[in-house]
Each structure stands twice: as structure tokens, then as C-alpha cells.
Amino acid sequence: MAEGAAASSRLRLAGLCFFLQLLTIILFAAFVRYGPESDPGLCSPQSNCSRRDPEPGSGYPRFRDAHLQALLGFGFLLAFLGRYGPGSVATSLLVVAFAVQWALLAQGLFYFSPKGKIYVGAQSMVSADFCTAAVLISSGAVLGRVNPIQLLLMTLLEVPLFACNEFILLSLLGISDSGGSLTVHAFGAYFGLMVSRALRQPRVDERGEQQESGRQPDAFAVLGTLYLWIFWPSFASATTAQDGAEPWAVLNVYFSMAASTLAAFVLSPILYEEGTLQAAQLQDAALVGAAVMGMAGEMLLTPFGAMVAGFLASHLSLLGSRFLSPILSSRLKIQDTCGVHNVHGLPGVLGTLVGTLLAGLATADAYGGRMESVFPLVAQGSRTASGQAWWQLCALPLTLILAALGGSLTGALLGTRALRSTPKSPEMESKVLREVPEDGLNPEASDEELGGSTLA
Amino acid sequence: MAEGAAASSRLRLAGLCFFLQLLTIILFAAFVRYGPESDPGLCSPQSNCSRRDPEPGSGYPRFRDAHLQALLGFGFLLAFLGRYGPGSVATSLLVVAFAVQWALLAQGLFYFSPKGKIYVGAQSMVSADFCTAAVLISSGAVLGRVNPIQLLLMTLLEVPLFACNEFILLSLLGISDSGGSLTVHAFGAYFGLMVSRALRQPRVDERGEQQESGRQPDAFAVLGTLYLWIFWPSFASATTAQDGAEPWAVLNVYFSMAASTLAAFVLSPILYEEGTLQAAQLQDAALVGAAVMGMAGEMLLTPFGAMVAGFLASHLSLLGSRFLSPILSSRLKIQDTCGVHNVHGLPGVLGTLVGTLLAGLATADAYGGRMESVFPLVAQGSRTASGQAWWQLCALPLTLILAALGGSLTGALLGTRALRSTPKSPEMESKVLREVPEDGLNPEASDEELGGSTLA
């Protein structure tokens, strides 16, 4: 198609990348410094934040967290490859590379030191990565219907909102959400769904639906599943710093994933007549089991609780994908490319409810020394267990409203003519940066071009 | 084929999964609790088990073991993908998800606390994962000739037997086998081979042979090889808790794998005339090098010993696959889908013999402070080095007899008409849950269906 338009679109993306990286470098030069040796990360001693201070001499665990820092975002990336194919990898990498830098700045704003500097360390990298994970979840809802410029702008807007929501929940309200059931999974999913709704383009979407089915590269789904099983339990507990508490969160996530996987074998053949269990479904089951344990992972005191939660969450997710997704699509006009509502949204909400229940039931007897790390405010006596549960519950609608409003506004902005007009020439990025033509006049040809970007 | 039969088969699998998960949850609710903060795992202080108590303040290494817990089983999974293709992944994941939970219960039975509870922690997860690895090895011998229901039942029966054998060896006889040469590799291989023998179905087996060759997805073999090299040395030493002993076990495994890989380049072109060295062969060489170091890894005091052992084991494995496998198949009627006899059985036995030799040669001078952790009974003076060697040697026939008897009985049970009649309709799980028709009336058609489940 129009050669000039393709070239100009490419140059606009290049220019935007250059500008954003330059801006980030300047802001980092002005404000960001490495923290002192035993860096306390984001947590200023004054604030009652849920990320605990490292104990003296515990420098090593911090370093290991840094080792894990890059894993979370890329785990999502690998997870999505199974759903949408490697064609999305360049765009996603672009989002991750920018989101990590941007999140450090945005989150640092809320923890300014008195000297006007943002001190970063291994712990703030982990926080930045949680933020990146939320952005990737959101992008999972709109993949295939946005161009890279739109994704970059969505990242630019979502990251500050995420940081704001996280600051309100963790620091102001004193919510415990170490694995991000609410702040990451639910926030990311509903933000993305509202962006998707605002960006809706009737004819293109139908085609998008078609092209998704039938060419999910199983190899990536298999690898993504293995990756989730291997590394996820460690992620989910990356921010629970105290050593005593860590193994339980890890084990809870692990049990939840096991039960969730078995649940997929129970319900999938009943819901879907063809009865073929795709590798992508197993991957979703692992993700669901992990998402539901995000908040409750460090609170649960017994393994069977994690199993029950994972078992129920997997059923909920499968029922959602069977009965709720068609309603979302037809009634609410929300397209959901990678099914983030079922895999992240619903389990995130369920995980929050489980966490609320557990917070209400928490007693000093049952938790012992762990109370300090899991519910610091309750341990200090400034809050009762039921008060903690009330705040945990309040955080849910607050997060959903913030995500929905922010997503709608972002979607409306991204849908403006100036941004939508770019992707007229799909061949410009046919190899890796996949795009969808806005008009969709000759879907067959475009399909072929898009098809060429998958693995042989 | 018969649509109704396919549906009923799917529902039977769903029902079995539901029942097993429910049973597990109930048993966990009744008996399993997280251990106290510095959790001693499976090891009760009374028993003289080879899993050592963590030292005070060593909570962090325990957590890292938890990080590794999921790796072992999935390493095997990835390793088998290279031999049998991603079609087996859903079934294998099902086995892993169930076996981990089941193994925690079965192994916990032998370490009941006085209060009638099973206390789990990171260390017991590692033990459960060793058990899962043995189940996966066994399933490698029968893959392609069993349906998912049969595999689940095999898991149900093998796990308690594994726990029983492990308890006898490690706790009663005081055997040192930290990396599982005997308890995992040899036990799993011979159990699976005997199940395979009992399940033998002449005409189907021939077809199974055919279909294996020629479509080994090299990509998975390459990834599996890298995975083994990267993570295996850490696994093999996951249960050697004392810090001083760890690096040696890691390094020994590493040297053994290096020598084993070079040995594959030496013998393979001599044994096989076509002279093509497949990626799967390199993966096998890495597995062999690791399996032979399972028992001896923490005992060897010099790097060249590990090299010699790996070099010999690789030769033995290659000679076995060239000359022994045809005999097994034709004379003893044992089919071995993934060649577990050569890759796990023989090196496991060789590793046990090496470990026996080293135990007999152990002197307090050479081991110094490590004696306590490698041979606690010898260090305490309740046993001589030659006595330890004698018991290590006795453990070999004991394990082989237990594995063979258990495997035969399990195979006979799985071969009953009620279970075998299920997989009449291969199309029901043609995508991921691959099955083999019992009668094999039209092998060409079935071949095509099965072939459809591999990666493009």
C-alpha cells in the first residue's frame, strides 16, 4: 500500500522511542540515584508501607530479588506468546523496556526522599516489574488491535495510574497484597478491558477473533507453562521479605497451581465438546492458580486452603471463558484478545475476597511471629483484624473504579484519529511488529501478511 | 469412531480427576499443616535420616530449595518432550500436578509427628519432587501405550511404593543417596519397565516403535539439553543441606556431564553407521552424566573421579541402547518408549556401585568435617566404612526387587479389561492427550491422527 505512509509511520515510532528514552534519561539524571549500601528501596522509614525493611545483614536476599526482577515481566511475555504468537514479541519487549524505566520514576515520585532524589535499589526494581506486569496484562486485552505507538502511549498513561493506585492501597490504606492479586492482576485486567472497549472497531475485531483460533503455537504455550511452574512461586513471594514468611507463600502458590491444573482436567472436557485440552489451557490454569494466591499467599496457614482456592479459581475461570466472554463481547462490546478477564480479572477479584476473609479471621495465636510481617498494623495494635478485613474489601471497588476510569480515558485518547490513522500499511511491520489495518478492505490479503509473521 | 464412547471416556477422566483432587484436599485438611517457622521438613529429630536438619539461621537456603522444588519434575518433563514430543505434555502435567500432592501425603505418612499431623515445608516439597521425578521416569517407559486414566492410576500406586522404598533406604538402613541414583533413577526406570512389560500389546507396540523414530522435535531436545546443563547440577545437590558440602556435589555433577557429553561424541559415530549425532542423544548424555552422580556426587573428593564416572556411564548407556535394548524388546518383551533403561536404569545402577565403592574407601582423614554430613552413621561411630558400603550395596537388590514386583503388579492391574477398553476413540484427545487404540485395526488412520498432535 502507500509506501510513504509506511515510512512515515516507522519514523514516527522511531521518533517517539527516541524522545521517550531521552526524556527518561534526563529525568533519571536529575532525580534518580542508587540508594545507600543497604538500600531500603522505595520504603521510607516513616511510611507504613507493606514492603518491609530488610533486616540488618540480609543484603543477600535483596540481591536475589534483583535476580528475579526481570523474570516477572518476561514470564508474562512468554505466557502471552502462547496465546498470540511470537509476532507480538517485539512490541511487548518495547513495552517492557520502556515500562520498567518509567515505573521507577512514577513509583519513586510517591517516595521522594527529603533531598528531592529518588533512591532505587533491588527492591524498587521488583516494584517496577510488578508495574510492568500489570501493563503487559492490559496489553494482552488489546493485542492485535493497536499499533506500537498506541501501546507505548498506553504504557505512558497506565504506569502513573498504577503507581498511584498502589500507593493508595499499600501505603495509605495499609492493605496487604504482596503478590498483587488486586494491584497487578485485577487492575491490569480491567484497565486493559476498558481500553479495549474504547478502541473497538467492529469489522476488524471479527477478523481478529478468527485469526486467533487455530494457530496458537503450542510450543510457546508448553514453554510458558513450564516457565510459570518453575518460577512463579518465587515471584509471588518476591516482596515478602522476611525469611520466615517466604516458604509458605511459595508453597501456597505451588499447591494452588497444582489444584488449578487438575481442575482444568475436570471442567474442560465437560464445557467443551471437542474435549481437546490445549496447552494454552494448561498455561491459563497455572496463571489462574498463581493469580488467586497473590494476596492470600502469605496469609494462608494451611496447604489445603491454597488447594481449595486454586481449585475454585480454575473452575471460575473456565466457566467465565465459556459463558461470560461471549456476553462481554456481544453485550458490552469488549474484545479480550488473550482472555485476560478470565485469567487475571476474575481470579484477581476472587483472590482479593479470599484475602479479605483471611484478614478477618486472623488471630495473633494462629499467626504468631508472622503477624508482624503479614499484617503489620494489626500486630502494632493500631487496627483490629476485622478492621483490616474491611480495608482490604474497600480496596477492591476502589481499584476497579480507578482501573475502569483510567482505562476508558486512555482508550478514548488512543482512539483519536491522529493515532488510529497510522496502521494503514501492515506490511511495514509485517515480520514482527504486527499491525491491523484500520479499514480492513481486503481481509484475505492482510490475513496472509499477518500469517506470515508466525513461526513456520 | 464411536462418539458416545469418546464422551464417556472424557467424563471418566474428568470424574477421576475430580475425585482424586477432592480426596487429596480432604486428606490435607485433616492431616497436613505447615511446619513451625524453621521447619525441619520430613526429618523427625529421632530418625537418623540422611536429610540433615537445617542449622539455626539457615532459613534462606531452605527457601532457595523451595525455589528449586518445581524444577526437577519439570526438567524431566522438558527432557521427555525431546524424545516423545509435546503431545505428551498435558498428560505429563496431569501426572505431575497430582503426584506432587500425593507424594507429600505418602511420604508424610512415614514421618508422622506425635500429634498425628504431617508437617510440610520447603524440604518436604523437594522430597515430593524427587518422587514425582521417579514417576515421570516410569511414565517415560510406557508413554504412548497408556491412556491418561491408566497413568493416573499408575501414579496412585507408584508413589506409596516409592515412599516406602525411600523410607527403608534412607531412614532404616541409613543409606546416603542424596541425588537419587538408586531411589529415583533406578527405581523409576525398573518400575516403569515392568509396567511396560505387563501392558505389552504386540501389534500396537510395533507401531509405537515406528512412530517414535523420525519425528523427534529437535527444538525441544535442544532446549531440554540446555535446561539440564543449567539447572541439573543444583538439583542433584538440593538435598545436601550443609553449605560446605554443596559446591562439591554441584561441581561433580557438572564435570560428569561434561565428560559424558564428550563420550557421546566418541562412541556414537562408532556404534551408529549413519554417524548423525541427534540433539536427543546429547540430552541423553547429559542425563546419564547426572544420573550416575546421584549417589556419588557428594562423596567424590576429586574432580577427575566424576569425569571418569561420567565417561564410563555414557559409554555404558550408549552400548546399552545399541545392544541391550533390542534384546529387552525381543526376548524379554519389554518396550521402552523413551529408552529409560539406558538413560536412567543403567546409570543409576552404575552410580550405586560407584557410591558403594566410595563408601567403602571413606576415611575420616580424607573427608574431615564433611564425614558428618555425608556418612553421619560412620562419623558417629555406629558403623564402619565397610559396613556402610555393605548396606549401600544391599540397598541395590532390595530396590530392584521392590521396583520390579511393584511394577509387575501395577502393570497387571492397569492391563485389566475395564481400564484398557477406554482408549477406543483416539480422536477424543487427538490434540494433546494422545492415546493409542487398543485393537489397532486401522493403524494408518490412527497414525495420521496421532501425527496431528505434534508441532508443525
Next chain:
Amino acid sequence: MAEGAAASSRLRLAGLCFFLQLLTIILFAAFVRYGPESDPGLCSPQSNCSRRDPEPGSGYPRFRDAHLQALLGFGFLLAFLGRYGPGSVATSLLVVAFAVQWALLAQGLFYFSPKGKIYVGAQSMVSADFCTAAVLISSGAVLGRVNPIQLLLMTLLEVPLFACNEFILLSLLGISDSGGSLTVHAFGAYFGLMVSRALRQPRVDERGEQQESGRQPDAFAVLGTLYLWIFWPSFASATTAQDGAEPWAVLNVYFSMAASTLAAFVLSPILYEEGTLQAAQLQDAALVGAAVMGMAGEMLLTPFGAMVAGFLASHLSLLGSRFLSPILSSRLKIQDTCGVHNVHGLPGVLGTLVGTLLAGLATADAYGGRMESVFPLVAQGSRTASGQAWWQLCALPLTLILAALGGSLTGALLGTRALRSTPKSPEMESKVLREVPEDGLNPEASDEELGGSTLA
């Protein structure tokens, strides 16, 4: 082609492998022992080597380094798969398996203990792996134009030279180069390029060029990219043993990779008209960002410095691949199969210059307690900061000269008739051990045979 020649070639490789492994085992038996419990690795207390002694009680971090040991080499392996395809994996594994053992011996020679033994431990395995990485970089320049025997001999010769250069730089001159910008990346790249120049064979090379383009398996590039992002930051700081210094090196590498990736999106669409950003380019960007931080990673005190360095290095690398590579190929007759000059050579040199600049600017105020670990000689007062910078700068031409001379000699030796005449029958190793016929009389047929070795 000639059946007999193929068989003899296979047997020669088998014999060489057997001889080298036997030689290594004998040398290990004679000289190599595990170090004492808290093993100081290669560093004798007398020498002022940059690998610091572990502090008392820090045994555990050492073990983790051992966990990482195998990662580095295999990371490169995975990285190259994306450029040259899995056909190279068997040869590369052979090189790695031998190089690790050989490097332990060669590096140990320079740190002989008074008792005439080489003591190895986790730390020396990390050093051996850095050496293996350099060999893999060199092999990246010549892949596809050498046979396995030539590669083995190149390894045999390059490893001692690497150890010699490393000893001169780190121990004699007191250079700080923890991540190997100079000793690994620059040395490996220029050594390989000179070997490639000496091995140049006009007609074959053209074919090599052709066959490279157009069948880069994107899946491997995607996985390699993820792998680099996930594990590389930890590698780059594997040898900076002190806990306080570690997070900064990790974070600097991470920021550098992020900025480098964004830079690829900036420059790539401008330089290449087709505007398609391949997964392999993203992988290169990640490698470049890591290579440039090799020396400066532990020296940089601010995150934005790492971003600027990564941003510039990525631009330099892309400009080099666009404008410099054609000149290298046409004028200097240097073929560069995997583009190691742009991905390792140029960023390595740039990283050395950045490190020199930082060393010159180092003040005790800015570094505080870290001065001791980053520039031990400056901290001890035996050198000024500008003196340190002078030596860092001198190390650059020294390394380049050593690499170029050694590479030329090695290439001349490998190009002798006796070695070149081997690969006359490509079908002998058509599956994995790919070779190139020397005469190239019927390139079409050979192409087909070679093409058969790629993934479906």
C-alpha cells in the same frame, strides 16, 4: 560422496574427543583437587587479583555462583541458535564441554598452589565459564565454515591464550573488568575475526552468506532474548563477590539493556528500509547492552549513566552492522557469520573506554566503602585514580594485539591442508554436525543437505 572418507572423518573426530578427554582426566588426576571447605578459588592470597576473597561465613553466595556457572556459556549458545540455527548446537556443546575442563586447567596454571596442585571451587568454575563464553564468541565468527575438529583445535589453542591475557590484565596490571567487556567480549570477538580471516575460502563464503539470511529460526531468537533479559544481569555481576556492590552491577546491566532495546527501535527503521525488526535484532540489542556494561557495571554510580551507555552502544552496533560489516567483508576479507564484531567487539571496546573514563573520575568520596571492592589498588593507596585509568586504557591495545596475533596464528594452523581436507562429505554429519565442503563444486546439493539440518 566418498563413503570411506566420511567414515574416516567421523572416526578422527571420535579419536580426537577420546584423546582429549583422556588427557584431561589424566591432568586432572595429577593436578586438580577441590579447594578446602571455604574455597578461595583461583585467588591466591598473595596475588592482588580482582576476584575478591569471600568473607567468612559467605559460603552460600559462592554456591549460588556455582548455580550460575553453567548459565553463561549456554546463554551464549542459546543466543547463537537464533542467528545460526540449531544445526550448530552439537558442535557448540562439544566446544563447551571441552572448553570448561580445559579452561580450569589453563587458568589454574597461573594460580598454582605451593603444593603443586590446582585447587578448584565454585569461583574457578565461574572463571572457566567466562573463558568458555569467549570461545563461543570466537566460534560465532567462524560457524558454518569450520568442521568440529577445527573448532576443537581452536578451543585447544584459544583457552590458554585467554587465560594468559586474563592473568596479565587482572592479576599483573590490576585491571577491574568484572563482567568481561575487555577480557571476554573484545578478546573473543577479535580472536574469532582473525581466525575467520585466515580461514577465508572465497566461493564457500558466498554460499555461507546466502544461506544465513532467510532462515533464522525466530523461536530461538525469542527464547534467547528472554533468556538474556532474565539471567544476564546476574552473570555480569557473578564475579563481583561483595554483597554491597552486587545490586548496582545488576541494575546497571538491566538499565543498559532497556535503553539498548529502545535504541534498536529508534535506529533500525531508519537504517533498514524494509523496516522489519527481527527478533534476532532485539536479541543483539540485549547482548550489546550487556557487553558494554561488562567493565563499567560495577563502577557506575548512577542509573542514567548505564542508560546513556546502553543507548550509545546500541546505536554504534547498528551503525557498525550497516556500514562497517560490508567493509570488513569486502576490504579486509573477514567473514563474520554471527556478526560478533558488532555485537561483542565494538560494545566491548566502547565498554572499556567507558570503564577507563569512570576509573579516571573515581574519588573516594563518591565510592565510599565500595572503593575497596571496585578499585582495590586505588583504595590501598598504591595507585591514583588516573593511574588506574591509564592502566585500564593500556589493557585495551594489549588485549587487541594478543587476540589478533593469536587468532591469526590459530587460523593459519587450522587452515593447513591436513585439517581442511576432512569435511569432504557433508552428509556424514548432515543432521547436527554441519560441515561445509572444501571445494564447493556442487553448491546446490550441499545446500540441500545443509538445509535439511534446520528445524521444520
